[in-house]
Amino acid sequence: MTNTPRVTIWNEFRHEKRNAKIAAIYPDGMHEAIASHLRAEGMTVATATLDEPEHGLTEEALGRTDTLIWWGHTAHDEVSDGVVDRVQSRVLEGMGLVVLHSGHFSKIFKRLMGTSCDLKWREVGEKERIWVVAPGHPIAAGLGEYFEIPAAEMYGEYFDIPEPDTLVFVSWFQGGEVFRSGCCFHRGRGKIFYFRPGHETYPIYHQPEVLKVIGNAVRWAAPSGGPEVKFGHRPEPLESLRVGE
Amino acid sequence: MTNTPRVTIWNEFRHEKRNAKIAAIYPDGMHEAIASHLRAEGMTVATATLDEPEHGLTEEALGRTDTLIWWGHTAHDEVSDGVVDRVQSRVLEGMGLVVLHSGHFSKIFKRLMGTSCDLKWREVGEKERIWVVAPGHPIAAGLGEYFEIPAAEMYGEYFDIPEPDTLVFVSWFQGGEVFRSGCCFHRGRGKIFYFRPGHETYPIYHQPEVLKVIGNAVRWAAPSGGPEVKFGHRPEPLESLRVGE
Amino acid sequence: MTNTPRVTIWNEFRHEKRNAKIAAIYPDGMHEAIASHLRAEGMTVATATLDEPEHGLTEEALGRTDTLIWWGHTAHDEVSDGVVDRVQSRVLEGMGLVVLHSGHFSKIFKRLMGTSCDLKWREVGEKERIWVVAPGHPIAAGLGEYFEIPAAEMYGEYFDIPEPDTLVFVSWFQGGEVFRSGCCFHRGRGKIFYFRPGHETYPIYHQPEVLKVIGNAVRWAAPSGGPEVKFGHRPEPLESLRVGE
Amino acid sequence: MTNTPRVTIWNEFRHEKRNAKIAAIYPDGMHEAIASHLRAEGMTVATATLDEPEHGLTEEALGRTDTLIWWGHTAHDEVSDGVVDRVQSRVLEGMGLVVLHSGHFSKIFKRLMGTSCDLKWREVGEKERIWVVAPGHPIAAGLGEYFEIPAAEMYGEYFDIPEPDTLVFVSWFQGGEVFRSGCCFHRGRGKIFYFRPGHETYPIYHQPEVLKVIGNAVRWAAPSGGPEVKFGHRPEPLESLRVGE
Numbered sequence: 001m002t003n004t005p006r007v008t009i010w011n012e013f014r015h016e017k018r019n020a021k022i023a024a025i026y027p028d029g030m031h032e033a034i035a036s037h038l039r040a041e042g043m044t045v046a047t048a049t050l051d052e053p054e055h056g057l058t059e060e061a062l063g064r065t066d067t068l069i070w071w072g073h074t075a076h077d078e079v080s081d082g083v084v085d086r087v088q089s090r091v092l093e094g095m096g097l098v099v100l101h102s103g104h105f106s107k108i109f110k111r112l113m114g115t116s117c118d119l120k121w122r123e124v125g126e127k128e129r130i131w132v133v134a135p136g137h138p139i140a141a142g143l144g145e146y147f148e149i150p151a152a153e154m155y156g157e158y159f160d161i162p163e164p165d166t167l168v169f170v171s172w173f174q175g176g177e178v179f180r181s182g183c184c185f186h187r188g189r190g191k192i193f194y195f196r197p198g199h200e201t202y203p204i205y206h207q208p209e210v211l212k213v214i215g216n217a218v219r220w221a222a223p224s225g226g227p228e229v230k231f232g233h234r235p236e237p238l239e240s241l242r243v244g245e
Numbered sequence: 246m247t248n249t250p251r252v253t254i255w256n257e258f259r260h261e262k263r264n265a266k267i268a269a270i271y272p273d274g275m276h277e278a279i280a281s282h283l284r285a286e287g288m289t290v291a292t293a294t295l296d297e298p299e300h301g302l303t304e305e306a307l308g309r310t311d312t313l314i315w316w317g318h319t320a321h322d323e324v325s326d327g328v329v330d331r332v333q334s335r336v337l338e339g340m341g342l343v344v345l346h347s348g349h350f351s352k353i354f355k356r357l358m359g360t361s362c363d364l365k366w367r368e369v370g371e372k373e374r375i376w377v378v379a380p381g382h383p384i385a386a387g388l389g390e391y392f393e394i395p396a397a398e399m400y401g402e403y404f405d406i407p408e409p410d411t412l413v414f415v416s417w418f419q420g421g422e423v424f425r426s427g428c429c430f431h432r433g434r435g436k437i438f439y440f441r442p443g444h445e446t447y448p449i450y451h452q453p454e455v456l457k458v459i460g461n462a463v464r465w466a467a468p469s470g471g472p473e474v475k476f477g478h479r480p481e482p483l484e485s486l487r488v489g490e
Numbered sequence: 491m492t493n494t495p496r497v498t499i500w501n502e503f504r505h506e507k508r509n510a511k512i513a514a515i516y517p518d519g520m521h522e523a524i525a526s527h528l529r530a531e532g533m534t535v536a537t538a539t540l541d542e543p544e545h546g547l548t549e550e551a552l553g554r555t556d557t558l559i560w561w562g563h564t565a566h567d568e569v570s571d572g573v574v575d576r577v578q579s580r581v582l583e584g585m586g587l588v589v590l591h592s593g594h595f596s597k598i599f600k601r602l603m604g605t606s607c608d609l610k611w612r613e614v615g616e617k618e619r620i621w622v623v624a625p626g627h628p629i630a631a632g633l634g635e636y637f638e639i640p641a642a643e644m645y646g647e648y649f650d651i652p653e654p655d656t657l658v659f660v661s662w663f664q665g666g667e668v669f670r671s672g673c674c675f676h677r678g679r680g681k682i683f684y685f686r687p688g689h690e691t692y693p694i695y696h697q698p699e700v701l702k703v704i705g706n707a708v709r710w711a712a713p714s715g716g717p718e719v720k721f722g723h724r725p726e727p728l729e730s731l732r733v734g735e
Numbered sequence: 736m737t738n739t740p741r742v743t744i745w746n747e748f749r750h751e752k753r754n755a756k757i758a759a760i761y762p763d764g765m766h767e768a769i770a771s772h773l774r775a776e777g778m779t780v781a782t783a784t785l786d787e788p789e790h791g792l793t794e795e796a797l798g799r800t801d802t803l804i805w806w807g808h809t810a811h812d813e814v815s816d817g818v819v820d821r822v823q824s825r826v827l828e829g830m831g832l833v834v835l836h837s838g839h840f841s842k843i844f845k846r847l848m849g850t851s852c853d854l855k856w857r858e859v860g861e862k863e864r865i866w867v868v869a870p871g872h873p874i875a876a877g878l879g880e881y882f883e884i885p886a887a888e889m890y891g892e893y894f895d896i897p898e899p900d901t902l903v904f905v906s907w908f909q910g911g912e913v914f915r916s917g918c919c920f921h922r923g924r925g926k927i928f929y930f931r932p933g934h935e936t937y938p939i940y941h942q943p944e945v946l947k948v949i950g951n952a953v954r955w956a957a958p959s960g961g962p963e964v965k966f967g968h969r970p971e972p973l974e975s976l977r978v979g980e
Contacts, residue, residue: 175727237665420972470631482910
């Protein structure tokens with residue numbers, strides 16, 4: 001187990017280039033806001049964005065990634081199916097995946113969940129209070145019983161995902177909804193964490209509690225050294241079948 | 246599978262006898278408010294209360310019970326350990342158990358959970374909105390996406406229970422908390438459902454959605470005909486061990 | 491809750507037409523062996539096969555199906571993606587799905603699981619003993635603590651599926667492997683059961699315990715009447731946001 | 736997160752003192768066989784045994800324990816209820832607990848599970864093969880797809896425990912049974928791992944794979960720094976309730 005995994009932050013990186021208000025909040029892109037925090041925690045951080053060749057997610061780039069963070073919103077459909085196949089394979093082999101906010105609708109998250117990943121939403125800058133419901137989970141390390149986001153986009157239930165293997169956070173929204181905001185899943189040898197907070201027009205990825213959770217999730221999701229699994233034809237039984245003859 | 250299980254409703258039945266305001270809401274006790282609904286759904290309903298001999302929960306009474314409903318609040322400690330042992334045994338053998346509201350602190354629920362079952366609470370009559378997060382579960386049958394309780398006691402996280410096998414409801418409270426309000430557990434051959442709503446001074450057990458959920462839970466929790474399990478010494482292997490000799 | 495759901499049995503139906511030995515075991519196809527049992531249990535049964543138009547799974551056919559059973563093996567790739575999309579949508583809306591044996595590699599199962607669904611296998615006719623590990627689950631109704639299949643194809647772990655919401659059966663194989671043989675999943679409003687036994691050259695779908703489990707699974711997976719879920723933009727909060735002004 | 740937790744190994748330590756054959760395998764007790772391995776992994780290790788005052792589990796001893804390992808067999812009833820209360824409280828507060836083999840019937844494990852924890856057993860020295868079914872879990876680190884114990888006591892299903900939060904291992908036994916051999920549970924802030932292998936008359940706690948799993952489990956179960964939880968009356972809402980007035 002390593003406390004300093006190699007992390008790659010994938011960001012769609014379109015909003016920040018097109019909208020002055022968003023650029024003012026994230027001048028180098030949301031990925032750099034997250035990256036600077038993770039570097040300060042001692043991690044080795046790479047970034048990749050949609051408009052790079054192969055979206056920056058070549059075999060080599062994924063091969064040196066312990067945990068991949070994913071943020072996308074406006075251009076999910078532009079992500080090539082080949083890259084989605086590649087990321088899915090790597091997750092099943094053991095790479096961690098942390099999906100943020102509007103990444104719930106990314107091809108890779110929908111592929112790994114098998115459901116629509118749909119939800120309700122509203123964007124009026126209401127208050128969100130995120131409660132810890134699994135205080136023994138490593139992703140909750142260093143938090144209080146809850147933390148608040150002063151102005152957030154609302155995401156509301158029903159959130160169409162498989163029942164999480166562990167539910168870590170539940171959000172309360174001022175407007176009356178609740179949401180399963182921190183969800184752990186295992187797929188193959190890989191670990192996946194969905195984390196709701198984050199938005200292009202609110203400074204959420206500058207908030208210490210949010211960054212702390214992302215760091216915790218990256219460490220939790222990194223490969224943990226379990227067995228390589230093998231599949232296929234096993235013509236020879238492990239035990240003799242001549243019992244009782 | 247039966248749609249008309251035999252149900253026994255256990256009520257502490259102290260509040261209703263001592264407090265005129267409560268007696269006005271539940272003149273025959275909370276158990277009779279629930280019983281009349283379940284009878285209307287075609288179930289065979291018995292009731293039992295704390296001050297009866299053996300609290301009304303004799304071997305015979307439990308022996309003819311498919312699902313037991315439990316409401317207690319002010320006198321958990323007066324329930325005898327022998328009766329708790331008996332109810333626990335019956336649950337492990339397959340009897341369903343539906344624990345309501347302040348029953349979270351009953352001896353039988355704490356026994357079956359293995360945790361403190363503690364929580365936060367506040368009693369100012371605030372609004373509660375109960376969201377369905379498992380729309381495919383039979384306990385959610387006949388509901389909308391959410392229902393509201395106009396004035397409720399607040400129960401807040403962290404709720405110290407094992408992670409539910411299925412989480413069916415999450416509550417939003419006006420005062421800012423959330424709560425896992427509908428929780429399924431399997432213990433031995435028995436099924437357990439914890440359901441948060443209900444209070445002695447609010448007319449919650451007259452509300453149609455609450456009664457509908459209780460009826461659904463009784464049917465879901467009733468024995469489903471699985472194998473009797475056997476334990477202990479099995480000196481004879483099922484297979485010959487003389488392999489390879 | 492209905493005890494007599496409308497079931498559609500989908501069978502690839504190629505082996506039975508091409509191989510005399512298989513045809514001798516299942517003269518009308520595996521689907522008819524299963525269908526005759528389910529009809530005897532009072533269900534309304536339709537069948538559908540790969541070589542029918544739209545593989546027999548039109549909108550209309552699926553619209554009158556409570557639970558769909560799926561058997562495929564040699565021609566998974568011939569199932570059209572459009573039909574897979576349609577079945578997936580229906581499952582998320584609430585239709586049950588029971589996937590049998592080599593159906594683990596079907597497009598629809600892999601789509602709903604999000605994993606490779608790969609496993610180990612061997613075909614030497616060894617003994618399988620299927621243990622009930624969830625005796626309180628309705629799918630185990632009417633069984634003993636275990637049942638045996640005298641000659642079976644082996645499927646071995648690691649089985650690359652998400653962790654089941656409930657694990658009902660674990661298989662012991664004579665050759666030394668184990669397998670999670672009965673696995674429940676919830677996806678959207680739909681319930682999915684994977685059941686390992688079954689093979690084209692063994693008379694497994696004539697065995698009473700196997701047929702009993704399939705019947706139980708069909709009833710468990712059928713829609714249970716929970717809320718229709720809605721997604722998308724909710725511009726109006728349920729609660730006023732003018733708090734504290 | 737620490738990779739070198741402080742561990743206390745509790746051993747009943749009666750068999751080793753009374754039986755020459757057992758003493759030959761574990762001359763300093765089973766606890767010392769385990770301790771020497773964990774020390775070699777860099778952990779700070781204390782031991783405690785039944786016949787010490789307070790069974791060696793004083794407030795102070797538990798206060799400096801990150802993970803407690805438990806082995807008991809012949810004298811479960813001699814463990815005082817006060818010590819069981821104390822250990823349960825510490826687990827709910829966050830201390831890890833690793834329960835070994837016949838510890839399934841210890842007071843503390845039954846208390847935390849809420850079930851009988853009963854099972855089938857046979858002692859003829861048959862072969863056990865332990866399969867990894869959660870290859871992404873940290874407790875499986877450093878293992879192959881399975882490992883074997885040449886001569887073991889059999890434990891068979893049905894094992895009367897709550898459904899594990901994660902099932903890591905499933906055992907195959909030569910005599911025809913299966914068993915859920917590695918089971919993770921969360922209770923309060925604490926993590927619990929039940930691990931089946933181990934017996935007083937077989938040299939199982941000298942086997943490298945078994946020791947590796949115990950070390951992994953100790954690290955996984957150690958406190959992970961999540962929030963302290965608070966319970967009780969919260970008279971002041973977090974949000975103003977004067978909405979809409």
